[in-house]
Amino acid sequence: MGGVTTLERIESFLPERSVRIDDLAGSLGLRRAEVGVFRKIYGLDRLRFDPGTGLFDLVLPAARRALAALPAGRRVDYVIYAHTMQTLAPPHIDAARVIRAKLGLHDAEAFALTQQACVSSLGAIDLAGELLRAEAPEGAYALMVTGERAYSPKVQLIPNSAVMADAASACLLTVGGPGDEVRSYLTRTLGAYAAGLEMTPQEISAFGQDYATVLGEVIEESVRRAGLSFDEIDLVIPHNVNAVSWRHTIQRMGADPDRFFLDNIPLYSHCFASDVFLNYTTLRERGRLVDGGHYVLVSVGLGATFGAMVITHREGGTP
Known part of the structure; x- marks a missing residue:
């Protein structure tokens, strides 16, 4: 399967709950002056953050919308879950396989990619294109999904840099498509x-x-x-x-x-x-x-x- 990687459908998902960074100051241990720096210098104000949203509740909506663009008769050969933090679920849960199962893509190969942190999603697209060209049948597709929760203050705050928020995305891609x-x-x-x-x-x-x-x-x-x-x-x-x-x-x-x-x-x-x-x-x-x-x-x-x-x-x- 030859040709250029093409992105056939990109979708994203945000929880409805929106909070101001001021509302998180207590849990993140931020002083009022530090909140002011985040707001006035770093340009942060609001973010989507819903502790009641589960990991898969966050990931699946965008993935399902992206899959709606899959042409009839075509199949997804790879489901790649790209995430930043290495640990997102208990050790006995393979999140990529759970996502594959919940999407009904039982014949796809499912795995995660995380070694490049926040760049992992772009790396997953590059890798998916290489896999499709190297070993997939003509007309096969891959699905790259992202989404992880800021589940604790330790992972939500990057000191003097960022406050992490909840969101997810999905990209349906192939080789040589019209996207x-x-x-x-x-x-x-x-x-x-x-x-x-x-x-x-x-x-x-x-x-x-x-x-x-x-x-x-x-x-x-x-x-x-x-x-x-x-x-x-x-x-x-x-x-x-x-x-x-x-x-x-x-x-x-x-x-x-x-x-x-x-x-x-x-x-x-x-x-x-x-x-x-x-x-x-x-x-x-x-x-x-x-x-x-x-x-x-x-x-x-x-x-x-x-x-x-x-x-x-x-x-x-x-x-």
Whole structure:
């Protein structure tokens, strides 16, 4: 099975319950001044957070909507659950297999991918395309799903960076279809920061100094590998970590801030591996995805992996 990876349907899901970051200050141990910093400097305001929503209740709605675009007579060969945190369920529960079963995709191979943290969703798309080309029959599909809950204060707060929120997404993809064409995918991992949340103050400072430069380089290189110039990119569709990190990156790149979609940061905050797809569906609903337009999906994962994927939107492929 040859050809280019195409994204046939992207969906996202948000719990209805919306809270302000002020409402979480007590559980996260944030002082009033720290909340003020998150709000005024990092650009955070509200987020979706519902402790009563189970993991699979969060993941399945977007997955079901994406599967509705599967053409009659076609099959899904792979279900890939991409998530940020390594542990999301008790050891005896294989979440990817549970998702497969609940979706009725019993003949699909199901597995999880998490090693690149919040970039894992983009990595899962790249991997799914390689698997489809290498071993799947003509016309086969893969389903990539995301979604994880900020189930404790320890995983909900990234100090001096982000407050994590609940969301999920799904992407139905194939090879050589009419959907959005994947033009390039690039990652860069800085292993010096592998400790993530356990980094020392010195490592955190160094990571902050490297962040904007490396992220800008990854975006620009992904665009070059797609055979494009940055002037040909309609929008960068990023993760929602915070506004100040993106302002620094944009400044370091010397780019136009209007080319970066940051509207959802104060509305939804950072949603693990789901951000770029949540932002994609927001843009689609607003009519801002142009047929033939070029977009860069971008995320950064603790550990530290920087990832960027360039796609060309095809209006007829993703209604």
